[in-house]
Amino acid sequence: MAKRPAPEINAGSMADIAFLLLIFFLVTTTMDVDTGITRILPPPVKNKNENVDVKERNVLKVLINSHDLMLVNGKPANVDNLTEKVVDFMSLHPNNKAYPEVQAKYIPELGKKVLMSKGIVSLKNDRGTSYQMYIKVQDAIAKAFNILKDQQSLKYYGVKYKELVDPKKIKTINKLVPIRVSEAEPENVGGGD
Amino acid sequence: MSKFKTTKTKSSPGINTSSLPDIIFMLLFFFMVTTSMRQNSPLVKYTLPTATQVQKLEKKSLVSYIYVGQPVDKALGTKSRIQLNDSYATVKDIPEFISRERQARNEADRKLLTTSLKVDEHTKMGIVTDIKQELRKVNALKINYSTRKVLKN
Secondary structure, eight states: OOOOOOOOOOOTTHHHHHHHHHHHHHHHSOOOOOEEEEEEOOOOOSOTTOOOOOOGGGEEEEEEOTTSOEEETTEEEOGGGHHHHHHHHHSOOTTOTTSOOEEEEEETTTTEEEEEEOOEEEEEEBTTSBHHHHHHHHHHHHHHHHHHHHHHHHHHHSSOGGGOOOHHHHHHHHHHSOOOEEEOOOBOOSOOO | OOSSOOOOOOOOOOOOOTTHHHHHHHHHHHHHHHSOSOSSOOSEEOOOOEESSOEEOOOGGGEEEEEEEEESSGGGOSSOEEEETTEEEOGGGHHHHHHHHHHHSOGGGGGGOEEEEEEOTTSBHHHHHHHHHHHHHTTOOEEEEEOEEOSOO
């Protein structure tokens, strides 16, 4: 009996199956984009007794206690309106004693002197504060500074800060709106980690 | 006179596609191999807090990670622990960790090293503050509080 050759298997659809698998992998594997709030820590203090004199009116004190409650300049406050408060505080009020001092600073990129606030946001938290609350406060402050940057960017370049493309312009705005957030040395008041 | 078959119909031969699946499989394996699922296997549970004003962390090669959260292993209790490089650590180990991370990078990049803090949202600030103080001591000042991005808090 003559041997019949085995019939050829049609593998045409195999490619489709492999494609399906490939696309599934492409879609499901996240490239894991890390996002977060970037901050620069203050450099280590060399001389502990060195006291930097900052005028009372230039500081917006934000305190968070171990029960995640907040005080802004001695008054109870809420995270929801912290952004407004910071924007209000850091905006320029040249002749108002209740607001931080203003100072004319020469910005070489703009070629002129620009009034800048001397205000500082001072953030102080307890060891018992939850990280979630801390991030919420940091986020609210970051939002306030982004609003201020948008204001300056709209004023000088007519577009929002995020839409700026020229790195020089971005740098200028960053110079005009420095993120002045100081984090005080931690305290253990509420007790316990 | 049928020495030369002239009556044969001239249809174009079918293209052999049997190697196409192999090519696609190669692509598939390439993707499976190159996309790293996670750098360190986590020993601590962490759910990142949410924030609206987040920035992307650029230059992944210049980032060192510090994880803080409850241990995955229940036998170790519920107190927040620090994880550095696949093992539990204490705050005291951070300077050594940073210097090792610095050694691993070339000279020019060392200044640009960022420390990404992946901290569980229910952690108390005490341990985070300790980490920050240690980082300040070794001059690793650029930090990133890792958060999930949301549009509204």
